[in-house]
Amino acid sequence: MPHIPVLxxxxxxxxxxxxxxxFVDGTLGGGGHxxxxxxxxxxxxxxLGLDWDEKNLERFREANKELKGKFTLIHENYANLQEILxxxxxxxxxxxxLDLGFSSEQIEKxxxxxxxxxxxxxxxxxxxxxDNRATAAxxxxxxxxxxxxxxxxxxxxxxxxxxxxEKIAERxxxxxxxxxxxxxEVIRSAVPRNYEHGRIHPATRTFQALRIYVNDELGNLKTIxxxxxxxxxxxxxxxxxxxxxxxxxxxxxxxxxxxxxxxxWLINKKPITAGxxxxxxxxxxxxxxxxxxxLI
Numbered sequence: 310m311p312h313i314p315v316l317x318x319x320x321x322x323x324x325x326x327x328x329x330x331x332f333v334d335g336t337l338g339g340g341g342h343x344x345x346x347x348x349x350x351x352x353x354x355x356x357l358g359l360d361w362d363e364k365n366l367e368r369f370r371e372a373n374k375e376l377k378g379k380f381t382l383i384h385e386n387y388a389n390l391q392e393i394l395x396x397x398x399x400x401x402x403x404x405x406x407l408d409l410g411f412s413s414e415q416i417e418k419x420x421x422x423x424x425x426x427x428x429x430x431x432x433x434x435x436x437x438x439x440d441n442r443a444t445a446a447x448x449x450x451x452x453x454x455x456x457x458x459x460x461x462x463x464x465x466x467x468x469x470x471x472x473x474x475e476k477i478a479e480r481x482x483x484x485x486x487x488x489x490x491x492x493x494e495v496i497r498s499a500v501p502r503n504y505e506h507g508r509i510h511p512a513t514r515t516f517q518a519l520r521i522y523v524n525d526e527l528g529n530l531k532t533i534x535x536x537x538x539x540x541x542x543x544x545x546x547x548x549x550x551x552x553x554x555x556x557x558x559x560x561x562x563x564x565x566x567x568x569x570x571x572x573x574w575l576i577n578k579k580p581i582t583a584g585x586x587x588x589x590x591x592x593x594x595x596x597x598x599x600x601x602x603x604l605i
Contacts, residue, residue: 313591314341315410315550316583316599321345323576323601324546329353330403333540335387335533336360340369342406347379356380357399359387361435361524364419386436388529390540401542407549409530409556410593411520422446423520425512428490433523445519449492450485454478464527464555465518472499473515489516517553530556534563538572541604546576548601557598564602576601 314320320342326332326349334343337360347356358380360366366382373380385393387407394401411423421432422445433445443451452460454474462470476499477486486492496512504511521527533540541547551557557580567573581601583594 313593314339314345315408315591315594315597316581316587317341317345319581319599320406320548320550321349323548323581323599324404324406326350326354326404331355331357331400332404333357333359333387333390333402333406335390335405335407336409337365337369337382338408338410339365340373342408343369343380344373346404346406347376352379355399357393357397357402358382359385359390359393361386362419363436363438384436386529388532390533391536394540401540401545403542403545405537405541405545405547407530407533407547409526409549409551410597411552422489423516425489425493425510425516428488430488431486431492431519433520435524442525443523445523446485446487448519448523449477450481450487460522461515461518463518464521465514465516466554467514467518469500469504475499492516521555527555527559530559531563534559537563537567538604543604546601546603548576548599550597550599552596552598557600560600564600567602567604571605573602573604576603 326346328351330350332346332350332354334346337343337358343356343358350356356379358369363384366384370382383393420429421434421437422429423433431444431446431449434442457477458470458474461467461473467473473496476495480486480495486495493512496515500511537547549560551560564575568575577600580598583597588595
């Protein structure tokens with residue numbers, strides 16, 4: 310499936326990239342937003358693309374060889390943006406984009422257990438070289454039943470979290486759960502047969518919870534939001550696309566605090582969502598929410 314950037318026109322409008330400016334795409338992914346920003350900042354501008362998954366950087370670099378020299382790609386976590394700018398002797402940025410959506414490339418081709426439709430090893434780390442971060446298999450087989458229930462409920466908003474955690478604990482006493490297919494089998498045995506009346510796969514929320522927990526996605530988001538005045542210029546613009554309520558609540562609260570401290574103003578007071586036409590072309594955009602702020 311080709312990469313389709315979500316809310317592309319809206320992102321370019323709220324960020325308003327200008328020739329010669331420094332922009333950071335903190336979640337490069339498929340690079341659709343990056344290319345649109347590059348087109349606006351022209352040759353005099355600077356584009357810094359970050360991604361925790363090195364394969365995303367490699368794919369973008371290979372697909373855009375003709376643009377060599379017009380962007381800098383770094384294998385890093387956007388939460389470390391302040392340190393990245395300092396290390397590369399770059400000033401504060403004029404704009405920052407974060408698209409917190411989960412790449413279809415990672416689901417289909419990573420081989421790290423992100424998909425509940427494939428029987429792959431339960432890794433789920435965006436950066437598989439990070440030996441300091443536990444894999445999903447480590448979490449599933451080592452966390453207490455109570456901790457598993459908390460993770461699944463808090464990060465997946467799964468109402469059957471206790472039942473799922475109980476079944477996981479029961480299964481791992483007999484044999485460790487090491488791949489996605491085994492975990493799906495356990496989840497199916499824990500939830501009602503008519504789970505969500507068939508609207509979503511029974512494993513959707515549990516897999517989401519594990520991915521968020523393993524990569525500390527909410528912690529990374531909170532870190533960059535706290536550092537915005539240190540990494541973004543006055544009059545700099547920040548646009549963040551989120552896909553579930555946990556992220557959106559954190560972004561909304563942080564932006565409101567900046568406004569109350571007279572450190573910024575909301576470019577859009579309410580989140581921007583995809584129109585019917587975009588949803589028809591790209592169903593993933595249905596749950597996307599774009600919030601944007603300008604620092605002052």
